[in-house]
Amino acid sequence: MKYPDAEARLRYYEKVPTEIFEDSKKASKHVAKEIADLIRQRNKNDKNTVLGLATGSTPTKVYDELVRLHKEEGLSFKNVITFNLDEYYPMEPDSLQSYVRFMKEHLFDHIDIPDEQVHIPDGTVEEDKVTEYCKLYEQQIRDAGGIDIQLLGIGRTGHIGFNEPGSRPDSRTRLITLDRITRKDAASDFFGEEYVPRRAITMGVGTILDARRVIMMAWGEGKAPVIQEAIEGPIRESVPATYLQNHTDATVILDDASSAELTRRKTPWLLTSCDWDDQMIRKGVVWLCRKVDKPVLKLTDEDYNEHGMGDLLTQFGPAYDINIKVFNELQHTITGWPGGKPEADDTNRPERAKPFPKRVIIFSPHPDDDVISMGGTLIRLVEHGHDVHVAYQTSGNIAVFDDDVVRFVDFVSDYNELFGMEHEEAEEMLSEIKSFLKDKTPGQVDSEEIKEIKGLIRRNETKAAARYCGLSEGKLHFLDLPFYETGRVKKKPLSQADVDIVTELLREVKPHQVYAAGDLSDPHGTHRVCLQAIYKALETCKDDDWIEDCFVWLYRGAWQEWDINQIEMAVPLSPQELAKKRKAIFKHQSQKDRPLFPGPDPREFWQRSEERNRNTARLYDKLGFAEYEAIEAFVQYRL
Known part of the structure; x- marks a missing residue:
C-alpha cells in the first residue's frame, strides 16, 4: 500500500498496513463493506467466496453489519463458504460457550448461507481421531479453493486464533493447550477460570498465512500494548501476530483507543512535523x-x-x-473542590463556583463502580453539601457467587425458624433454590428467583456503601437497565427502553454535574454500553433548559486510568480519605477477596484502584507539583 510522503513517515515503524478509525462501529462497517463487495463481485460471476471467520467480541459488529446488508440490501450468502478459526476442546455444539452457538447467534441464523457450507472445528471429536480430523479440515479448505479473506482478532498474549506464544509460522490445524492468560481472559464466559477448557482446536499460523487476504481487528485501550508489539515489533514466536508482517496482503484495522501505543499516535513528533x-x-x-x-x-x-x-x-x-x-x-487541573469552590475566582478552576450547592448525578455501571473509581470524590461532594444522587445502571446480579445465595437463603430459613414464623410457601421456594444451585452446571443461567436474590445482595451492599459515604437511601436510584438482564455475560443490545430510563432520571434531577464511567477497557462491555446510554439520553435532553449549565465528567479506575496529559480535573486525596474510600469499597462483600469476574488483573478492585490513584499522584509529583497521597482523575465530555 502506497502512502504520501508525510503519511509514510508517520507509518515508518509499522510493518503491517494499519488503518485507524474513530470507533469500532465505523471500523467494523469498513471491514463488512470489503467482505460484501467481494461477495457481490463473486456472486455476479457465479463463483464462491471463502471466508475465514473469528469469534469473540471483536468481530460481532462486522457480523451485525453483514446481517443488515443481507436483510436490507439483499446481500446473498448462498455462494459463501466459511471456515472458523477455532473451537474449545472438548465442547458440545449447543453449549453456552460453544463457537458453533456463537456463530449461529451472531451470523448464520440470520443469513441465507447453506448449512453444508459452514465449517467450524468439532469439539466433540474423539481424542484419538483429532489429528485425522485436523488434516481433513485442512483438506476441506484446499478443496474450497483456499480462504479469500481471513478475519482475526488478537489476544493479550499476541495469539491469533488459538495459536499461543511458541506457535511456529508453518503450523497447521491442530489440538493445542491454551495459555494461562488466555484461560484467565475467558474465565468470565465460563463463570470461573476452573471451568475453562484447557485445550482447543485451532487453525495453524501457516493456515492463516495461506489466506489471500488477512484482516486483523482490535478495539479498546486494553489491546494497545500488544498491537504495538504486533505491528512495530520484531517477528518472534512469543507474539504469533507478528507473523502477519510476512503476509503480502494483511491489514490491521483499529479503533482510536487500540492504536494509542503506536508511534504515530503516541509520539508523532519523532516521525514528522506536528500540528x-x-x-x-x-x-x-x-x-x-x-x-x-x-x-x-x-x-x-x-x-x-x-x-x-x-x-x-x-x-x-x-x-x-x-x-x-x-x-x-x-x-489548574488540581482542585480539592470537585463541585466548585463557593465565593472563589473560578477562572482557572476546572469547575464553576456557581451555582453552589450543585445537583449531581453519579452514574455507576455496576453497583460498586462509584466507590471503586471515584469514591474519594463522591465523599468530598457529599461533605461539601452538594445534592448528590447515585444512579446504579445495572443490577450486577451475575457477579455474585452461588455460595452467597445459599448463605442468604440459609439466613432467611434460620430466621423463620428462630422466630417461629410459618411460611410454607417461602420454605418451599428456598428448598427449590438450594436444589437448583446444587445441580447447576457451569455457565447455566440462573432462575428468576436466584437472579432476584443476587440482585438484592448487590443492592443492599450498595446501600451500605452509600450510607458510609454519607448518602441517604432516597438519593440512590436503581435503574436496572433491561440490556443487562440476561443472566449471562453476553448482554442484549442497547435499546430505547434503556435510554428512556436514563433520560427520565436526568430530567427529574436536572443536574449541574454528571459523572460517568469512561473506563472503556472493561472486558465485558457493560461500561461501554452504559456510557452509550448516557450519551444518547443527554442528546435527547439537548434542548432542555438545564443542560446548558451541566458539566459531564468521565472517571476511570477499575480497569485503567487517564493519561496525565488527558486529565482535566485532578482531585487529591489524603491518606485518611483514601482509607475511607477503601472501607466504602469493602462494603461490597460479594466482590471482596475474589470477584467472580476479575478480568485480566488478579488483584482485588480496591487494590487496583488505589494503585492507579497513587500512581497518578506520583506522576504529578515527578512533574513538579505537590506530593499527594493519591489523586482521582476526570476528563470532561463536551456536550
Whole structure:
C-alpha cells in the first residue's frame, strides 16, 4: 500500500498496513463493506467466496453489519463458504460457550448461507481421531479453493486464533493447550477460570498465512500494548501476530483507543512535523519529562532538541515559555473542590463556583463502580453539601457467587425458624433454590428467583456503601437497565427502553454535574454500553433548559486510568480519605477477596484502584507539583 510522503513517515515503524478509525462501529462497517463487495463481485460471476471467520467480541459488529446488508440490501450468502478459526476442546455444539452457538447467534441464523457450507472445528471429536480430523479440515479448505479473506482478532498474549506464544509460522490445524492468560481472559464466559477448557482446536499460523487476504481487528485501550508489539515489533514466536508482517496482503484495522501505543499516535513528533495545538504540546511535554526524568520547569532547550521536539521549540520556544504554559495548565487541573469552590475566582478552576450547592448525578455501571473509581470524590461532594444522587445502571446480579445465595437463603430459613414464623410457601421456594444451585452446571443461567436474590445482595451492599459515604437511601436510584438482564455475560443490545430510563432520571434531577464511567477497557462491555446510554439520553435532553449549565465528567479506575496529559480535573486525596474510600469499597462483600469476574488483573478492585490513584499522584509529583497521597482523575465530555 502506497502512502504520501508525510503519511509514510508517520507509518515508518509499522510493518503491517494499519488503518485507524474513530470507533469500532465505523471500523467494523469498513471491514463488512470489503467482505460484501467481494461477495457481490463473486456472486455476479457465479463463483464462491471463502471466508475465514473469528469469534469473540471483536468481530460481532462486522457480523451485525453483514446481517443488515443481507436483510436490507439483499446481500446473498448462498455462494459463501466459511471456515472458523477455532473451537474449545472438548465442547458440545449447543453449549453456552460453544463457537458453533456463537456463530449461529451472531451470523448464520440470520443469513441465507447453506448449512453444508459452514465449517467450524468439532469439539466433540474423539481424542484419538483429532489429528485425522485436523488434516481433513485442512483438506476441506484446499478443496474450497483456499480462504479469500481471513478475519482475526488478537489476544493479550499476541495469539491469533488459538495459536499461543511458541506457535511456529508453518503450523497447521491442530489440538493445542491454551495459555494461562488466555484461560484467565475467558474465565468470565465460563463463570470461573476452573471451568475453562484447557485445550482447543485451532487453525495453524501457516493456515492463516495461506489466506489471500488477512484482516486483523482490535478495539479498546486494553489491546494497545500488544498491537504495538504486533505491528512495530520484531517477528518472534512469543507474539504469533507478528507473523502477519510476512503476509503480502494483511491489514490491521483499529479503533482510536487500540492504536494509542503506536508511534504515530503516541509520539508523532519523532516521525514528522506536528500540528502543535494545546493538547499536543501538553502531551509532548509530559512525555519529555518522563523520558528525561525531569519536572516540567527544569526542561531545557537541549532536552527538546535532543529528543525530537526541536520543531516545538522553534515555534513556541524558548523552553522556559513552553514549560510555564504546560505547568500552569497542569496546575489548574488540581482542585480539592470537585463541585466548585463557593465565593472563589473560578477562572482557572476546572469547575464553576456557581451555582453552589450543585445537583449531581453519579452514574455507576455496576453497583460498586462509584466507590471503586471515584469514591474519594463522591465523599468530598457529599461533605461539601452538594445534592448528590447515585444512579446504579445495572443490577450486577451475575457477579455474585452461588455460595452467597445459599448463605442468604440459609439466613432467611434460620430466621423463620428462630422466630417461629410459618411460611410454607417461602420454605418451599428456598428448598427449590438450594436444589437448583446444587445441580447447576457451569455457565447455566440462573432462575428468576436466584437472579432476584443476587440482585438484592448487590443492592443492599450498595446501600451500605452509600450510607458510609454519607448518602441517604432516597438519593440512590436503581435503574436496572433491561440490556443487562440476561443472566449471562453476553448482554442484549442497547435499546430505547434503556435510554428512556436514563433520560427520565436526568430530567427529574436536572443536574449541574454528571459523572460517568469512561473506563472503556472493561472486558465485558457493560461500561461501554452504559456510557452509550448516557450519551444518547443527554442528546435527547439537548434542548432542555438545564443542560446548558451541566458539566459531564468521565472517571476511570477499575480497569485503567487517564493519561496525565488527558486529565482535566485532578482531585487529591489524603491518606485518611483514601482509607475511607477503601472501607466504602469493602462494603461490597460479594466482590471482596475474589470477584467472580476479575478480568485480566488478579488483584482485588480496591487494590487496583488505589494503585492507579497513587500512581497518578506520583506522576504529578515527578512533574513538579505537590506530593499527594493519591489523586482521582476526570476528563470532561463536551456536550
